[in-house]
Amino acid sequence: MTKTITTTTLNQFHSVNLVTEVIAHADMEDREDWVPLADGVLFKPLFFDVTQGGWSNLLSVQPGCRLPRHYHTATVHGFTIRGSWHYPEHDWTAHAGTYIFEPPGEAHTLVVDDGGEEMVTFFVTRGSLVFTDAAGNVTGYEDVFTRLEQARAHYRNIGKNPADLDALIR
Numbered sequence: 001m002t003k004t005i006t007t008t009t010l011n012q013f014h015s016v017n018l019v020t021e022v023i024a025h026a027d028m029e030d031r032e033d034w035v036p037l038a039d040g041v042l043f044k045p046l047f048f049d050v051t052q053g054g055w056s057n058l059l060s061v062q063p064g065c066r067l068p069r070h071y072h073t074a075t076v077h078g079f080t081i082r083g084s085w086h087y088p089e090h091d092w093t094a095h096a097g098t099y100i101f102e103p104p105g106e107a108h109t110l111v112v113d114d115g116g117e118e119m120v121t122f123f124v125t126r127g128s129l130v131f132t133d134a135a136g137n138v139t140g141y142e143d144v145f146t147r148l149e150q151a152r153a154h155y156r157n158i159g160k161n162p163a164d165l166d167a168l169i170r
């Protein structure tokens, strides 16, 4: 027998949904609260998923700068908003408007060539980044918790309340 879903049923569903939405805003021009990650690399946190492990952010990389070689333990989705970038390990280049899906385990070095413009890409990253040297030896890692701590430390450095970031945590 088919059960009819009524408005009451839907309201009951919503009343037990304890996770609320995250609303975040990124100022693309004023970068004070964008968090330094490496030389010429900043990230603007939008969502910290401490429940399932992952985060969403904008990544900014200046011309001539790079994110060291790493692989991901889970999937990554990216959408380039500004500039262009590439991985020396692959033969394609992402431009403004390019979407990319990366499967787990795919190792790459994110490079923005000298002489161009800054790149900004929106990334949805699950799991963690595992950094390796050229021989494949693990040299470090990042996950939602290290990113959260980096963001909190930056907020302290610029005189902002680290507790403001709690609104981005689920």
Ligand SMILES: [Fe+2]
Pocket (backbone or CB within 6 Å): 070, 071, 072, 076, 108
């Ligand atoms: Fe990556």
